[in-house]
Amino acid sequence: MRLKDKVAIITGAGRGIGRGIALRFAREGCNIIVADLNFRNAFNVAKEVKASGREALAIKVNVAVAAQVKKVVDKTIEKFHRIDILVNNAGITIPAPIEKLSEEIWDRTIDINLKGTYLCSREVAKYMIKKKSGKIINLSSKSGKVGGLWLSAYCASKFGVIGFTQSLALDLASYKINVNAVCPGIIFTPQWEKLDLAYAKKLKIPAGRVRDYYVKKIPLGREATVEDVANIVLFLASKESDYMTGQAINVTGGQEMR
Ligand SMILES: NC(=O)c1ccc[n+]([C@@H]2O[C@H](COP(=O)([O-])OP(=O)(O)OC[C@H]3O[C@@H](n4cnc5c(N)ncnc54)[C@H](O)[C@@H]3O)[C@@H](O)[C@H]2O)c1
Structure with missing residues (x-):
């Protein structure tokens, strides 16, 4: 129970990595706000969290829209x-x-x-600064350390x-907020x-072979879970x-070391 009775907002938690984080946190005693563009998925993950005995709230949000982000924070404070x-x-x-690469993409x-990360952090930081505590964790990527083919954006x-x-991290250090x-x-x-x-197209390999192609490059010999x-x-x-x-x-898995 490393997060007993804590409250976490997790964006994009309707599926994939975000869902995994939500369920892992819930097992450690954390209550979860599942904030996702896809409300149906968010709702289902909130149900899974509740089934594990914790509180959860599903909220539809586009993290790139400031007013919607503010609503997530307001609803979280209202409930928790x-x-x-x-x-x-x-x-x-x-x-x-x-x-x-169109301007639209x-x-x-x-x-x-990027802007979504800034908007959510700004809104939550206002609250955490008052409390002089908090943890902000941002999903970057191996692609945040090294360039990738067809991945400039x-x-x-x-x-x-x-x-x-x-x-x-520097802005918030004096408030004991870790980023x-x-x-x-x-x-x-x-x-x-x-x-x-x-990816098959960019790598000029047959569709369905992308997974093998990448796994072969990983020193620890398997993809991440x-x-x-x-x-x-x-x-x-x-x-x-x-x-x-x-x-x-x-x-x-040892692919990036810097
Ligand atoms: N899967 C990987 O290989 C990988 C590798 C490195 C980093 N990442 C990063 O991890 C994070 C999660 O990736 P994933 O693989 O689970 O992706 P995914 O596509 O499976 O899940 C992303 C979730 O974010 C939600 N979402 C998308 N746009 C949104 C918006 N505007 N507002 C709110 N929610 C929105 C989607 O509905 C979806 O539920 C991403 O930031 C991704 O860049 C993924």
Whole structure:
């Protein structure tokens, strides 16, 4: 029970890594706000959290819209009277070579992955500053440390998340609020159903072979699981990481070491 009676807002928790973090936190005694663009998924994850004996609230939100983000924070305070942890997990990946990278793809990627992280952090920080405590954890990526083919918008957003994390850590250090980032390698979450074809095209390999192609590059010899990432996010949300701030932790099976 490393998060007993704490309250966490987790964005994009309707599926994939965010859902994994929500269920892991719930097992540690945490109450969860499942905030996602897809309300049906958010609702189902909130049901799973409740089935494990914790409180949960599903809220539909677009993290790129300030007014909607404020509503999430207001509803959280109304129901739970506290916010201890924010996990900025909502994110999208739309691979495209530069000549086909439309302004629409660029803007959407930066809006959700980077501006969304800023908007949620700003709104929650207002509350955490008053309480002089809190944990903010941002999902960056291996693509926040090194560039990737057809990933210029995504990498720009995830490098940005690390710069934002370091700066926010300094802004909030005197209030005893820890701000850190996690940089996963590849995890075949539901978003990969759509990505597989685009990656096969960019790598010039047959569809369905992308997974093998990437796994061969991982020193520890396997892809990451949602639990691998959730374990590190849990550590960063717990007291055990009280002396860490401004860090960007790789969870890549040894693929990225900087
Ligand atoms: N899967 C990977 O290989 C991988 C690797 C490194 C980093 N990441 C990062 O981890 C995070 C989660 O990735 P995932 O693989 O679980 O993705 P996913 O697509 O499976 O889940 C993302 C969730 O975010 C929600 N979402 C999307 N746009 C939103 C918005 N504007 N507002 C609120 N919610 C929104 C979606 O509805 C979805 O439930 C992302 O930030 C991603 O960039 C993933």
